[in-house]
Amino acid sequence: xxxxxxxxxxxxxxxxxxxxxxxxxxxxxxxxxxxxxxxxxxxxxxxxxxxxxxxxxxxxxxxxxxxxxxxxxxxxxxxxxxxxxxxxxxxxxxxxxxxxxxxxxxxxxxxxxxxxxxxxxxxxxxxxxxxxxxxxxxxxxxxxxxxxxxxxxxxxxxxxxxxxxxxxxxxxxxxxxxxxxxxxxxxxxxxxxxxxxxxxxxxxxxxxxxxxxxxxxxxxxxxxxxxxxxxxxxxxxxxxxxxxxxxxxxxxxxxxxxxxxxxxxxxxxxxxxxxxxxxxxxxxxxxxxxxxxx
Amino acid sequence: xxxxxxxxxxxxxxxxxxxxxxxxxxxxxxxxxxxxxxxxxxxxxxxxxxxxxxxxxxxxxxxxxxxxxxxxxxxxxxxxxxxxxxxxxxxxxxxxxxxxxxxxxxxxxxxxxxxxxxxxxxxxxxxxxxxxxxxxxxxxxxxxxxxxxxxxxxxxxxxxxxxxxxxxxxxxxxxxxxxxxxxxxxxxxxxxxxxxxxxxxxxxxxxxxxxxxxxxxxxxxxxxxxxxxxxxxxxxxxxxxxxxxxxxxxxxxxxxxxxxxxxxxxxxxxxxxxxxxxxxxxxxxxxxxxxxxxxx
Numbered sequence: 001x002x003x004x005x006x007x008x009x010x011x012x013x014x015x016x017x018x019x020x021x022x023x024x025x026x027x028x029x030x031x032x033x034x035x036x037x038x039x040x041x042x043x044x045x046x047x048x049x050x051x052x053x054x055x056x057x058x059x060x061x062x063x064x065x066x067x068x069x070x071x072x073x074x075x076x077x078x079x080x081x082x083x084x085x086x087x088x089x090x091x092x093x094x095x096x097x098x099x100x101x102x103x104x105x106x107x108x109x110x111x112x113x114x115x116x117x118x119x120x121x122x123x124x125x126x127x128x129x130x131x132x133x134x135x136x137x138x139x140x141x142x143x144x145x146x147x148x149x150x151x152x153x154x155x156x157x158x159x160x161x162x163x164x165x166x167x168x169x170x171x172x173x174x175x176x177x178x179x180x181x182x183x184x185x186x187x188x189x190x191x192x193x194x195x196x197x198x199x200x201x202x203x204x205x206x207x208x209x210x211x212x213x214x215x216x217x218x219x220x221x222x223x224x225x226x227x228x229x230x231x232x233x234x235x236x237x238x239x240x241x242x243x244x245x246x247x248x249x250x251x252x253x254x255x256x257x258x259x260x261x262x263x264x265x266x267x268x269x270x271x272x273x274x275x276x277x278x279x280x281x282x283x284x285x286x287x288x289x290x291x292x293x294x
Numbered sequence: 295x296x297x298x299x300x301x302x303x304x305x306x307x308x309x310x311x312x313x314x315x316x317x318x319x320x321x322x323x324x325x326x327x328x329x330x331x332x333x334x335x336x337x338x339x340x341x342x343x344x345x346x347x348x349x350x351x352x353x354x355x356x357x358x359x360x361x362x363x364x365x366x367x368x369x370x371x372x373x374x375x376x377x378x379x380x381x382x383x384x385x386x387x388x389x390x391x392x393x394x395x396x397x398x399x400x401x402x403x404x405x406x407x408x409x410x411x412x413x414x415x416x417x418x419x420x421x422x423x424x425x426x427x428x429x430x431x432x433x434x435x436x437x438x439x440x441x442x443x444x445x446x447x448x449x450x451x452x453x454x455x456x457x458x459x460x461x462x463x464x465x466x467x468x469x470x471x472x473x474x475x476x477x478x479x480x481x482x483x484x485x486x487x488x489x490x491x492x493x494x495x496x497x498x499x500x501x502x503x504x505x506x507x508x509x510x511x512x513x514x515x516x517x518x519x520x521x522x523x524x525x526x527x528x529x530x531x532x533x534x535x536x537x538x539x540x541x542x543x544x545x546x547x548x549x550x551x552x553x554x555x556x557x558x559x560x561x562x563x564x565x566x567x568x569x570x571x572x573x574x575x576x577x578x579x580x581x582x583x584x585x586x587x588x589x590x
Binding site: 014017018019020021023024137139140141142145248251252253254255256257258 | 513515516521548549
């Protein structure tokens with residue numbers, strides 16, 4: 001009975017007592033719902049660093065929105081979306097029309113965008129408040145921000161369902177998709193748009209840089225637990241949920257900043273998965289197994 | 295010969311000599327912006343003040359530059375708050391190797407001490423948060439200026455009497471503002487550590503949120519602590535330095551039922567055009583923010 005009480009005190013009562021804790025949890029979970037599956041597709045398409053590049057590309061748009069209208073949800077979201085889409089489109093154009101490969105094109109445009117953002121910010125002088133763009137504040141989720149996070153998750157899941165078959169084809173055999181269908185380009189751009197949308201929604205909660213963490217780390221960890229695509233999508237989302245919960249509760253008890261703590265929890269789960277994961281985990285290598293009978 | 299007639303004689307002499315030229319102004323240095331304002335009020339046109347820690351700057355983390363040492367070496371007087379507020383000043387004056395005279399404006403004040411959690415105790419330097427102390431500051435400044443520039447005695451004394459009258463009415467204004475607030479609501483939670491003298495002088499309880507660090511970004515624990523304390527002690531208002539995100543402040547206000555106060559000026563004035571360009575407007579701005587937040 002006592003341990004049950006202690007468990008309740010430690011892990012549930014903070015959420016019962018404080019609305020900001022519930023909001024933080026719901027917000028982070030909504031983010032995991034959309035970002036987790038997207039992370040899996042990014043990983044399978046060997047575009048793991050694209051999330052990071054896009055996060056940097058979004059920053060100047062969000063900064064511009066901030067400079068125009070202050071800490072305004074609408075302006076910062078619109079600015080981030082526009083900057084992200086422009087970079088994705090330009091990179092796509094350069095890839096198809098010139099000799100540069102996609103990674104080079106994307107890297108060049110996000111660097112330009114980032115440099116432009118830093119210049120914009122310094123024009124205004126004060127950059128103290130802009131730390132909120134970089135690191136977000138998961139404790140300060142008001143109703144409009146929560147709605148944005150939930151809408152982004154909804155749009156992401158519906159779009160992924162529609163794009164599912166072409167996306168899978170793109171992952172395993174992009175050349176085949178190009179030869180049998182016209183939808184390759186549409187799929188690719190639609191998918192990049194989802195990445196941008198999730199990062200933009202995420203920077204209100206976790207900041208641009210950390211929302212990439214909640215997108216990619218659960219996907220990597222999921223890779224060590226299952227080898228089917230459906231399994232990975234579900235596992236990544238679940239790991240995102242667990243990291244969100246553990247991060248928020250750890251921040252509550254230990255007094256650490258909440259956003260980074262969530263990502264650290266995801267990181268710990270990732271490291272554990274590498275070691276003891278049921279599929280491809282390192283420990284499995286040292287456990288002798290029966291050879292397959294001939 | 296009494297003071298009055300000697301004053302008249304001096305002012306006649308001054309009229310004969312003519313007005314003081316700009317380059318003949320008495321050069322003095324003030325350690326921070328509030329002292330600069332006081333010296334300008336007393337010294338008027340006869341004194342030119344250089345400020346080491348300017349408006350909107352933090353004296354606790356001031357980093358002296360070589361030009362500051364030069365300024366000190368070239369000035370006649372250096373005005374300091376004392377009580378440990380300018381820990382860097384002693385070294386700076388030594389390194390400037392000047393014969394500049396140091397004036398501690400808090401001399402004659404009954405200092406408060408403050409205790410820390412680890413049992414350590416020292417003097418609280420923020421004496422200017424009690425207007426009655428500023429009257430002593432002003433008197434000390436007047437005395438020091440007269441000693442270095444006897445010819446300006448009349449000007450300094452006249453300025454002092456005029457300014458002192460303003461301070462008396464400021465003190466009365468603060469008291470009447472506080473009295474208008476129901477006594478059980480005269481308390482705030484704040485992370486500012488500068489309002490010890492204000493608390494004692496004007497009867498507003500200043501409660502520090504326990505275990506909340508003021509420098510780093512607020513954690514979930516910090517926010518929970520503040521909300522819990524505000525609820526249990528029925529505190530009507532919160533003033534928090536490090537929560538700069540208005541959405542978080544709103545969240546805390548909604549959940550705890552307390553109002554979130556605006557910016558309080560504690561250690562430095564604002565820029566000239568800001569809401570706290572002088573000592574008097576600083577105190578007026580603070581009391582306006584405090585009453586707005588504490589009023590039911």
